[in-house]
Amino acid sequence: MQRAIGRRRNRKAFLAAAIVVIAVVVVRTQVIDSVTVTSDSMEPTVCRGDTLALARGQGSQGISRDDIVTFSSPSDGDLAIKRVVATAGHRVAIKDAQLEVDGIAVDEPYVDHASIDGVYFGPVTVPADTVFVMGDNRERSIDSRVYGPIPVSQVTGRLLWRLSSACEDQVGGS
Structure with a gap:
């Protein structure tokens, strides 16, 4: 009788572990992704070498x-x-380095x-x-000013949080 109870507990524990593993795989492949940044176009907000968590498959869902x-860059096909x-319908301009949207200057401390x-x-x-996209490092960014607006259907992810930062490593040279 004790063996039968022990086997049932083992099966339940195995089933619970299997469910957790499946859930992690589904979340990792369908909901959340991680990427390591290979460009400096978003510095100082996101630095080359940062590892980021992204909500996958954004498409037109709630982009603002x-x-x-992230999306596949029209200039070289790499992840950008x-x-x-x-967003759609807005009028974008840059006047002497100042971004304006619908004629209103945008505060961009970054x-x-x-x-x-x-x-x-x-x-x-x-x-x-x-959507019209630009890098925070405007001097070095190749963005919608070059290749035009990005179809929302091509947006592959939205930044959730930074998992690790390389920004501190780059201060003072590299």
Whole structure:
């Protein structure tokens, strides 16, 4: 009788462990992904070498201004990470390094405006079902200013949190 009870407990423990493993695999492959950043286009917000957790498969689901998203770069096909600065219907312009959306200056404390002083762009209106993305490191970012707005259907993830940061490692040289 004791053996039968022990076997049932072992089966229940095994079943519980199997369910946990399956749940982790499903979450990891369908819901959350992790990536390591290979570009400096989002510095200082996200640094080269940072490991990030992303909500997968965003598509058109709830993308809004200021979200940091991933997609396949139209310029080289590599995974790109950029900030959404405008969504469908917004009018985007840069006037002497200052981003304007619908004629209103956007406060961007993470952008080094001195590095892009004298830069002008647009204005352009973001088409339906697309987002306009730019890197925080505007001087070094290849983004929607070059390849145009990104279809929301091509957005593959949205930043949830930073798992590890390489930013501190880069301060003072590298």
